[in-house]
Amino acid sequence: MRLPAAVALVTGGGSGIGRGIAERFAQEGGRIVIADRNLAGAEETARKITELGGEALAIESDVADAEAVRRMADRARAAFGPVTHLVNNAAISRGNDVETIEPELWDLNLAVVLRSVFLCTKAVLPGMIADRRGVIVNIASVNGLFGIGEEPYSAAKAGVINFTQNVAVKYGRHGIRANVICPGTIRTPIWGDRLAEQPDVFERLAAWYPLGRVGEIEDVANAAVFLASAESAWVTGVVLPVDGGLTAGSYRMSRALVGDSDSG
Ligand SMILES: NC(=O)c1ccc[n+]([C@@H]2O[C@H](COP(=O)([O-])OP(=O)(O)OC[C@H]3O[C@@H](n4cnc5c(N)ncnc54)[C@H](O)[C@@H]3O)[C@@H](O)[C@H]2O)c1
Numbered sequence: 302m303r304l305p306a307a308v309a310l311v312t313g314g315g316s317g318i319g320r321g322i323a324e325r326f327a328q329e330g331g332r333i334v335i336a337d338r339n340l341a342g343a344e345e346t347a348r349k350i351t352e353l354g355g356e357a358l359a360i361e362s363d364v365a366d367a368e369a370v371r372r373m374a375d376r377a378r379a380a381f382g383p384v385t386h387l388v389n390n391a392a393i394s395r396g397n398d399v400e401t402i403e404p405e406l407w408d409l410n411l412a413v414v415l416r417s418v419f420l421c422t423k424a425v426l427p428g429m430i431a432d433r434r435g436v437i438v439n440i441a442s443v444n445g446l447f448g449i450g451e452e453p454y455s456a457a458k459a460g461v462i463n464f465t466q467n468v469a470v471k472y473g474r475h476g477i478r479a480n481v482i483c484p485g486t487i488r489t490p491i492w493g494d495r496l497a498e499q500p501d502v503f504e505r506l507a508a509w510y511p512l513g514r515v516g517e518i519e520d521v522a523n524a525a526v527f528l529a530s531a532e533s534a535w536v537t538g539v540v541l542p543v544d545g546g547l548t549a550g551s552y553r554m555s556r557a558l559v560g561d562s563d564s565g
Pocket of ligand 1: 312313314315316317318319336337338339342362363364365389390391392393413440441442443483484485486487488489490491492
């Protein structure tokens, strides 16, 4: 067991990566609070955990709403005691072109992706400070590291990276660690619409990844367990790409430089 005595709050735990992290944390001994706008998804995750003998609570919550987040944190505390581990994972991505994105859509992305991380962190910090321990794992994206479109989502993810670094340096003295994972393409339900339009999207994207495949939920969950556990006790403020080498550089470009015509 790598997370004994953990009380972990996983936002967006009703689907995809959040569900995978919730299940892994439960297997490692944590009691899990799953907060999601989609209650049915959160309950399904909780059911899977309890079926395997774990403890979990599903809460319906919009993590962009300050009052809803306060209520969510209160319910989590009432059920299992102070939250020791926070995984800020819930997100949406809407809009992919500055010329067509309306200000309201920009604000929606910023609220769900970035404001939510601030709100949830603010809600659990006092308990972590009082306990002199706490672990925060934020799920950003490679989109926050360089320009590959989805402007509002990507700008918000860049904000999540910087926010995590500030939390790490300000609250380290209280025994709190904060790190951020930047996944590359991960096979989850978030890809549903694009997959319906382009059934071979993962195969085409795989060609960009040095490791020759897109990621799986377990790839991110494994990194999250490491960052949540005592194995990373002296790791804070780290930006960890879990991206099959995507942001390490471009083999395609290096081949083009030497005139390799097969560089595509
Ligand atoms: N899948 C990928 O390729 C990929 C790549 C990089 C980063 N990420 C990041 O990983 C995280 C998880 O993504 P996923 O692929 O598992 O997506 P997903 O759509 O499968 O799951 C996201 C969950 O967040 C919930 N959610 C959305 N808005 C919410 C809100 N306002 N309040 C509460 N819950 C809300 C959804 O209901 C859903 O259950 C996100 O932060 C995403 O940006 C995903």
